[in-house]
Every structure is written in C-alpha cells, then in structure tokens.
Amino acid sequence: MDTAQATQLIETFENSARRFETSWGDGRMVWRKWGEGRPVVLLHGGAGSWMHWIRNLGALSARQEVWVPDMPGFGDSDVPFEGKVDADGLAPLVRDGIRELLGDRRFALVGFSFGSLVATAIAAEPPAALDRLVLVSASALGLFQGPAPLQPLRGVTDPEERRRIVRFNLNAMMLHDPSTIDDLAILVQKKSAPRDRIKNRQLARTDYLVRTAPSWTRPAYGIWGRQDYAYRDQFPRLQEVVSGLGLREAAYIDGGHWLPFENPEQFNPLLQRMLDAAD
Template identity: 30%
Template sequence: MGVHPRTERPLPELEGVRHHFVETDGVRLHVAEAGSGEPLVLLHGFPQHWYAWHRVLPLLSGDFRLICLDLPGFGWSDVPAEGCSTDDRVRLVLGALDRLGLERVGLVGHDWGAWTGFALALRAPERFGAFLALNMVHPWPTQRALLGTAWRFWYTALLEYPLIGRQVIRRRPGLLGYLLRRGLGDGPGWPQEELAEYAAAGSEPGAAYAGEKLHWGFVAGDIPRLALGRFRRQRLAVRTLVLAGDRDPVIRPALLAGADRYADDLRTEVLAGSGHFLPHERPREVADAARQLFLEAAGEGGPAAR
C-alpha cells in the first residue's frame, strides 16, 4: 500500500508518555503509551491526534495501560494513499492490536475515533471488553433525528469533496481552529498553543489528504449503509457507554436515541453544559466513566490482554 510522507513535526511533550510505531499492512502507525495495567486503546477525532487525550491520560495511567493510536494519516502515522475509509481504519487498527500482541482490550473513541470504534465493535466484538464512545452518533439513528439535525453538518461539504477538500483543509487552517472553538460548551477554552498545534497538524499535506478521504469515505461508504438500513442487520454485542454534551453543536442528544433494539448493553449519558470535545472539557468525567466501565468489564473477564 503506497503512503505519503508522514509529518516530521516535533511531538508534544507529556510526562510519562512513551512513543513507538507499529507497522501493519505496510502502514506505520504512531503509538503514544502511558501507564500500566489492563490495556485500553484510545482513538482520537478530527482534526486532532494522540495529544487529544493529554488531560485524560494522567487520570487513568495508574489503573490502565493506555494506548493512544494516531489514526492513519493523522499525527505521526503514515498517510496511506488508500486507507482512510472506515473499513480501512478498522483493518489497520485490528492489525495494530495484533502487532502489539493484544487479543482483547477496552476501547475509547472520540468523534471519528468513536465512529471507528462502533465499526470495530461490530466487526470484531471478541476483541473488545467494553467501549466508551464520546461525542458520536451510533449506527442506528432514527430517520427523524437524522433529518432534523442534518443541517448541522454543513461544514463537511467544505472538507469531503475529492481534490477540493484537501485544498480547503491545507490552505485554510483557520477553518480547523474555528471548528475546534465552535465545538466547545461552557467549559474551558482552548489554550492558544493547543489550538495552534491541532490547526497546524491537521492542515499538513498528509493530514489534509487524510481529512478529505475520511469525510468522503463516510459519504461514499457509510451514508449508503445508513440509508439502506444495513447497520440494522448487525447487533452490537460489546457493552457500550455513549457520553455526549448537551451543547454539542453537531452530535445532538436526539441523535443518540434508537439503538436499544440493536445493542445488548448500550447506555447513554448527556453531560450538561458540555460541547463536542469531552476529553478537553470534561476529562474527569471521561476518566471516571472509563474507570467504572472498564474495571467492571475486567471483573467479568473483559479487556484483558490474553
């Protein structure tokens, strides 16, 4: 599989984090690890990278081995020429788990990382003891909810079209900063250096290409599946908790209804005053929810590396 050059930008520094790479299907994925114990894999959203979890990691590193993957094309991972669709991300993440020798893990995902997480849990439920999804709709939203909130995704039209989306992302880093600022609720704002980091990282040529491909892959692959009801033929067997913010401008609480009949154990909690970036806005609540969910699952034979 061909790849574009990955970034040479310096890594943000965070005490206790160790960095390495795993290669799967010809793609090198960057891994930032912290802590020890039962393994949890954390998948970031757009336009961020592993550092999106930096407020959460210190709160969980005493209990878990935290494995933050840079999704293909983002952060310090390779940029596959073809490999940024949901199916591609699932294949590469599962390959990374194999290379890391992890048979079964806990899974945390935010934004597009959470959409990837749902796809992973449906594809290989035996690999995941439990799943914490942050700020993302599940695969079974009601038609009424979709129609009522579709306009909130207006900005994706700027990002998704082939050859155009990458140019918008590359040449308009201010758009990424706007989306990050727009997504916040009543919690703390972005420190200027962190906002600059994500805007700069997300607008690099490889990441801009991957951002376009990620959004277009959803349009070309996942939306038809939603429209044709193909997800309704699948059942979520992995214990799942969805955390959302009532101030999220994109993933509104109405989108989170409708999954009960398609999941064995799916709960939803909406945090008041919170927006789209819970790992930044409410790291304590995210960490507490993760600890309770995954320690319970581990006690039942859940996310242990066997």
Template identity: 30%
Template sequence: MSAIIIDGGLVHYESIGRGKPLIFLHGWLGSWRYWIGSMEELSAYFKTYALDLWGFGDSDKFHQRFTIEDYLKLLEDFVENMGIPKLCLVGHSLGAIVAVRYAAKHKDKVEKVVAVSLPITGNAVNFALFQGNRYSRLVPSELQELQREVQKASSKAIELSINSIRELDLRLELINLKVPTLVIYGEKDNIVSSEFSMAFKDFKAPVRFMAIPGTRHFPMLEEPSKFNRLLKEFLALGVELDKLEIKQEWRRKMG
C-alpha cells in the same frame, strides 16, 4: 515517540501504564494528544495506547487510506502487531465509529467500549461545517493545543474520512452489540447531533447514552474531570452502565 510499520506505512502511537490493554482512538479534528489526560488517569489500571490514524498527527500521510474501512483495518493490524489478546476501546467521533465497528466484528476480543460523539448515522453529522478546508474553526478557541493538531492533519484525510460516512448506519450493529458500551455526547455539540442517537436509548443491547452538560464536541477536553471519572468508573471500577452518573472527580474530605 513510538512507531510501528503497518502495511508499508508508519503508525505513531504512545503508551503509558500497566495492566489490561486500553486503546484510545482520536477523531477528525485531532491526534493522540487529546487523550493524554485520560491516559494518565487510567494508567494505574490499564496499559493505555493512543495512536495517530492514517493522515493525522505523526502517522503516514502519503497513502490514500482514509476511509472507515481503512481505519478499521489499521486498528486490526495494530492489535495483531502489538500482540493484544483482549482490550477495551475508547473512541471519539471518527474513532468512535471505528471502535464500534471493531467491537461488532471482534466480539471475543473486546471487553468494553466508550464511544464519544458517535454519529449513529451519517445524518447526525453536520457536513456543511467541514466545507472549505477551514477545520481549525471547528475547535473551541480555548483549546489552542488541539488547534495545532488540526493543522498537522492531512486535509485529504479529513475530507475522505468524512465523505466515507455519508451513508453510515450503525443501528443494526449497536442493537446486536454484545459488548457493554457507553456512548457519551456533548450536550451542545454542533458537529455530531445526539438527538437521533438518544432516541435509541431503550433498545435491549448493553448500551448506555449519556450527555455531559455544557460541553460541545470535545467533552474529554472541556470537562475532563467529569469525563475521566465516567471512564474510570465504567472501565476500571466495574460500575454497571445503569448506575453511572456524571460527577466531578473525587475530592478528599478535609477535617
């Protein structure tokens, strides 16, 4: 376990690999752990980092720093503390918002962004599902390890971070984004709707929207081979946004 102190609180993170920096940011229903498979896949190309945001995983849960702006400041401080000059970002739901905001604010520091299950506006989020503090029910039953991570999260962190995006609108930031950005949705996501986002496919920013068939809110866990191949082709192998396709992982030919 690795940790640093930021703004008086402990921030837990893990890192594997060598190469250019790549930071993974989790969403409302998890921690750094659901990025393990992706980190391993990309570790041959990048020095990968995954951190627990305030209130999640093994990071500090005792300070009320649970808004989007708090998490953006946390990422900024983490990058500065780690001495990272330039990086790629992968974020999921809450983490995707933070990644896009960071890229819009620090264009000179970010090479590429992957935003998974990104709500472009607050209207894209099914807030009703987060009522009643029964968050583990939002996780597919087959993802048992993730359910354990949800139970470790501060309910206040989930509540306040969710409420902080009710007026969210990332349209202007995405339209003006200069950083190549891949936005990935689960085709059957019932937490973040992709319908509104997919309507913006034709704007001129270097942004590509893709949906992985059959997946819900956690495409990186539900279809890891397809998801990780997209990541590898876009982030590591330099495949252009308009040339990306959803495929299984490479298979070595026999015979």
C-alpha cells in the same frame, strides 16, 4: 493555560510515552503507551492525533495501560491507500496493530468521534481479546444536520487572524464553552489538523453505527455531550436513536463535541467507571 504551559504539557506526555510502530505493506502506524495494568486503546477523532486525549491521559494511565495510535493518515502515521479510505477501511489496520502489540491480552476500546466509527467497525468483527467498547461523541446515527459553519484558513497569513479563526472554528464545531478554548486547545488543533490526510470522509453522515450495532458481541457504552453541535437541536431524537443501540449504558454530560477535552472533570471518572464495570 498559556502557550508555554501548553507546549510543556504536550512535551511532558510525549517524552514520557513509550513509542511503538506497527505496519501494513509499506506503511507504518505510530503508537504511544503510558501506564501499566489492563490495556485500554483510545482512538482519536478526525483532524486529530493522540493529543485529542491530552486531558485524559494522566487520569487513565494512573489506573491502567493506555495505548493511543495516530491512526493511519493522521499525525505521525503514514497514509493508507492514497488517503481514499473511511473509518471502516482503517479498522482492519488498527485491529491488526492491536493484535500485534497486545497479542491475546484482553483490552477495552474507546473511540472519540471519527475514532468511534473505527471502533464500531472493529467491534463488528472483534478480536477475541476485545473486552468492551466505549463510544464518545459518536456520529453515523442517521441524524446528520449539515456541517458546522467553519471559516477558512487558506491564504490567511497574519498570526493573530489565524488564531482568531482557529478559536472560531473550535467553538463552532468542537467546544461549546468559549472559556475552554485555551492555548492548549488551539495548540493541539494547530499541531494535529494539518496532518489529517484522510479526506472526503462520508460515513459519519450515514446511519452506519445504527446498522452495525446489532453485530456487536461485546458490552458497549456511550457518552455524548448535551451541547454537541451535531445534536443540540435534536437532542430528544439523539436519545431515542441511542436507546435502540443496545448499549449497557448511555450517558449525557455537559459539553460540546470534544467532550474529553472540554469536561474532563466529569468525563474521566465516567469513562473509568465504564471501563471498570463488570461484564
């Protein structure tokens, strides 16, 4: 996919979405909605926005009502608490937004990466209407092995060099297969990452998910990539820790950290099956 096609795809989804806003104090959170039917809420990852789900929205919205916020401090949404907050601090704002938009309608909650930690915190004190939880590329499992070896963009002005660095960083942290780093991946990163204003997040480096899982009262599922940079060198240990979370199902498919983008052919039907599973 070239840049023109990538731009057109993003614009098509942007223009076809219904846009909503919820608020806290003086702040506002922007939501987008596609499709009709059972509600599912998708939470993006760090340095992301609604566009983290760009390769999943079409398939999911063909079957149900899909709600995607730019979480507070990301994308089009305002920054909460001067940006000094982590996933557990964002969770009440997202939970309140869901209640405002969906009322007592039952919904599924799906979180990717940083969004999975926000979803984890919401599930610990769930709205009555929460039906199920799906975690994608979830961290905070007590397995942190250090940051990915990223190259800095600060001070780089040459467009081609900036593009090379973005490709390198996506391959180092987000996408395992270099052939999947197309113009769409680069454009989503370029549009989303500069608008991440929630800095110094630390929760992903802890065992927060392991400690929180026993408090979940709703069915929970998980999906991880076999080549995720965070776990590929300790994959058996990942499986061991995940087996203790009490999930209804834990699935492992080929791909890196940004699994919904890298392998939508496997991810989309797998997620749909988890959303459709009986309670």
